[in-house]
Amino acid sequence: MADLFASDTPSAETGTGTAPRPLADRLRPKTLAEVIGQQQVLGDEAPLGVMLRSGSLSSLIFWGPPGVGKTTIARLLADETDLHFVQISAIFTGVPELRKVFEAAKIRRQNGQGTLLFVDEIHRFNKAQQDGFLPHMEDGTILLVGATTENPSFELNAAVLSRSQVLVLERLSVEELESLTARAEAELGRDLPLDAGAREALLDMADGDGRALLNLIEQVAAWQVAEPLGRDALANRLMKRAAKYDKSGEEHYNLISALHKSVRGSDPDAALYWYARMLEGGEDPRYLARRLLRMSVEDIALADPQAQAICMHAWEAYERLGSPEGELALAQAVIYLALAPKTNAGYMAYKAARRAAKQHGSEPPPKHILNAPTQMMKDQGYGAGYAYDHDAEDGFSGQNYFPETMQREQFYQPVERGFERDLKKRMEYFENLRRKRGG
Template identity: 50%
Template sequence: MTLFDPPAPLAERLRPRNLEEVVGQRHLLGPGKPLTRTLASGRLGSFILWGPPGVGKTTLARLMAHEVAAHFIALSAVSAGVKDVREATAEAERLKGRGRRTILFLDEIHRFNKAQQDALLPHVESGLLTLIGATTENPSFEVNPALRSRARTLVLEALSQDDVRGLLDRALSDSRGLPGVAAQPEALDLLARLADGDARRALSTLEVASTLADPITPEAVTEAFGRHLPQMDKGGEDFYNLISALHKSVRGSHPDAALYWLARMVEGGADSLYVARRIVRMAAEDIGLADPQALRLAIAARDTAEFLGSPEGDLALAQAVVYLALAPKSNSVYTAWKAALSAVREGEHLPVPLHLRNAPTALMRSQGYGQGYAYYFDDPEGSFAQTYLPEGHDLALYRPDGEGWETKVRERWRKLQAAHRGEPESE
């Protein structure tokens, strides 16, 4: 080996050589587990491997091909296209004539567009290619239904801290790893925690830390690890899961959880204005008239985030999130609005009663437009006595049943309901 022929990265050198060396994924591997039984049968169908980065999707695909003695072709959807699929198909045709099956491994399969995924279909369906796709994104959203129906989805889990810790110990003792390198136990414990279940990141950090200190110290691990941004695909499932967790934590009146999920989004690079818009939505949907100030504060936080930008404006978002989480809750207006829309979309369109119609011209007035309308400030009793929907139609849409200020609204609402029904005011 020379200066111009550097060793492979540690994560590559330690790649498992057989299923027994695979770390984690105990729900799939081991005696009696689903994937173990499938491989033992020798009848391997197509699979989608779905899981976070660094959990061994590529390694598992290679080992699956080895277990069934299949030819393995690896492509990355980031750089590959239909031309590469055609070449893989041609190679599979040649090998089929020699009695050998071909497994096509497509990393980041979610990067293939619909047309590219469709190009795989006939070859997967005919059995010429056994497809193993790997993705960090939810296949339900990112893989075509037709292709998904022909492949079994296996969910891979992030490695536990104990799994990562064991892998680090192996790296320091295995001849393929870093034999002779020493590390303080607390340094390895720290790295196992920081790695967040990502074996590749753990091993890469260990390799860098080994060049910074001997033995490896927690300080060397921290320096090698650098600033770790939480995993979040800004347009993918993680992003919307974080938004969902933030919204539900606010709705559940848990300010600490709400702040944590907000921080995850901000540190993950979410657009602050998008987050601000969602916070405004929370104020209208879940706080409503229980605290009318909540919407004003949410709007102010949005304006502040736009004016200051990140990171200064993020504090205003945090303030709004805490306020909304602590605020009393009511979705009465939200529920009433959905009911109103449903009544319009699914029911008959009710005519505007004549006395409520606009009457700017003599012709309109001659047709009865505006006739008999009781102006509240001139005739309060007449105003309550008149109808505001066509005769025979009564819509019960809004019902205040929230907390906070809406408890006062409820009393006012009850009196208004009685007045519109012509009932005498109770003492």
């Protein structure tokens, strides 16, 4: 079920002179039908079900939190399609190792066997390394299956995404965790020494992570107790982690959405709550720092230009101080962003300008704003009639800077909030001058 199930390293068999096999290894699914959960991906009418039934498997990106079966499903896909399974981690693999993987896959292909290359933490590869996969994906040398806990839209090259299908894997529900627990108890040959409340607390502690649950079950199963333990006793034996991990099971990308929308909604208390929830869940503070910076760019922007600097300083403070003091700096950034004036005018202006650029992408700039470093260019009218703004009244010439065949457009429409109120006044000032001077 969990990623641990698909380790490349063979587990030691139980026997004289060998270590016992971990519970997670013993419960490793042997077929896709044995996988608990992820029916939105594995069901008969779900993407992988349809691909396998049609015999046409494309490159895939599995996006989801840890412990939900990304590695397991990738390995089982290789088994069900007779592809050779190769697993690498972007954390430990460099360019020389990648070359060896691709060369071995080429040899396999020449001998009539394809290769399913599973890349764990694929978002850790930089853009150039990601580009290195493209020719091997296109010529069929490898079928790429990447796994990431980060949003592929932000972390993966557009070229890789265009050649792959992104499948979202979800944290296991309480019912699915209970099914996994029952399967573990059947393997162990006995029930866990927990009463109903403690059993519920154990599932809460796993927080949708199948691998974490099996590790916890293995600890609990080893205890020698006369009576089933209650919730409090379980919390004491596991260093009170039950209270710490008593969550409702949302995926981390749902929590970051809650944080982002609380900031956008100018609610510092809710924003701090979701920020704390993510830290308690083990989220990397650097990920949160990056997302806070994104919020300052997307939702505050020029309504408060200081917001971006506040986020950068908080991020730097975390890098210098570490935890827990650095997390306080990020918390202060959360409060500042939540209370800052909001605008998406810059974001909307950027999108409108991109649309216009696609529509008028071949139009040249007007000749009067082109440089003329050669006599031939001067003869063609380059630079002719250019008005140097510093020589004009008020330092503003009012000339046209759009393509001559394109009507003037106003992409940026600042709001009456924060610093953008001043920018709006400046735009109106220049627009009035432009009209007076016939620009």
